[in-house]
Amino acid sequence: MLKALFGTDKPIIGVIHLLPLPGSPRFDGQIESICERAEQEAIALTTGGVDGIIVENFFDSPYKKTCLDPVTISAFTIAVKRIMALTSKPIGINCLRNDGISALAIAVATQAQFIRVNVLSHVMITDQGIIEGIAHELLLYRQHLGASRSVKIFADVLVKHAVPLGFNSDITNLAADTKNRALADALIISGQNTGTPPTLEDLKLVRNALPDCPLLAGSGVNKNNIAQILNIADGIIVASSLKQQGCLENPVDVERVREIKNTLVNSVHLIKNR
Numbered sequence: 001m002l003k004a005l006f007g008t009d010k011p012i013i014g015v016i017h018l019l020p021l022p023g024s025p026r027f028d029g030q031i032e033s034i035c036e037r038a039e040q041e042a043i044a045l046t047t048g049g050v051d052g053i054i055v056e057n058f059f060d061s062p063y064k065k066t067c068l069d070p071v072t073i074s075a076f077t078i079a080v081k082r083i084m085a086l087t088s089k090p091i092g093i094n095c096l097r098n099d100g101i102s103a104l105a106i107a108v109a110t111q112a113q114f115i116r117v118n119v120l121s122h123v124m125i126t127d128q129g130i131i132e133g134i135a136h137e138l139l140l141y142r143q144h145l146g147a148s149r150s151v152k153i154f155a156d157v158l159v160k161h162a163v164p165l166g167f168n169s170d171i172t173n174l175a176a177d178t179k180n181r182a183l184a185d186a187l188i189i190s191g192q193n194t195g196t197p198p199t200l201e202d203l204k205l206v207r208n209a210l211p212d213c214p215l216l217a218g219s220g221v222n223k224n225n226i227a228q229i230l231n232i233a234d235g236i237i238v239a240s241s242l243k244q245q246g247c248l249e250n251p252v253d254v255e256r257v258r259e260i261k262n263t264l265v266n267s268v269h270l271i272k273n274r
């Protein structure tokens with residue numbers, strides 16, 4: 001599935017963190033500046049060689065648990081269309097904290113190819129409170145929109161900044177449920193916090209339990225650990241290490257994108273020739 005979507009066996013998916021959108025506490029009233037930065041980052045990511053891009057309302061924190069404000073969704077959609085005018089890379093949508101319905105709606109309206117859902121199944125205790133899985137309503141909505149083939153669902157397992165509630169926290173069981181019962185198209189394994197990599201042990205456990213399921217590392221990937229991670233995972237989602245000076249608040253740095261892309265290419269070459 002990943003090769004069909006991204007055109008490569010081991011995709012690198014760069015992240016565009018949108019500046020605060022209308023409807024969020026830190027919005028400064030300037031929609032154009034949001035779009036301009038998003039455009040600059042789309043060019044940097046594309047020029048640097050990523051295989052896909054995911055767009056997030058990352059700077060809207062503190063986040064709403066589920067339903068985004070309509071004005072936020074509208075501004076998000078405008079930004080995505082501006083990005084798409086500058087790149088032909090597959091685009092994904094992540095509406096934080098867990099508004100998969102809006103993410104799917106934006107994806108269908110803009111013809112984006114995938115969404116990321118932080119809590120597709122189970123129940124998680126987060127800094128926004130208790131968040132329940134949305135698999136049933138999300139898959140029904142995708143079917144209703146006729147997007148079951150055109151929009152893939154990438155789902156987190158034990159998403160960062162959260163812990164499971166009232167359920168066996170074994171990552172193998174959680175991953176199997178997310179794939180087999182919540183019907184995720186791909187799984188994402190992250191570290192405990194933004195910028196923290198997943199443990200190799202967690203990646204191995206999920207890979208061994210679900211050998212045929214597309215598996216992505218969703219945080220903390222950098223030039224120093226990418227080879228080890230890609231020896232297990234099928235691809236990576238990268239944000240922090242692509243920013244100027246490696247600082248999360250800074251824009252994307254095209255040279256850092258090139259560096260991690262070259263490292264990925266070399267790592268894949270070594271893996272294939274073992």
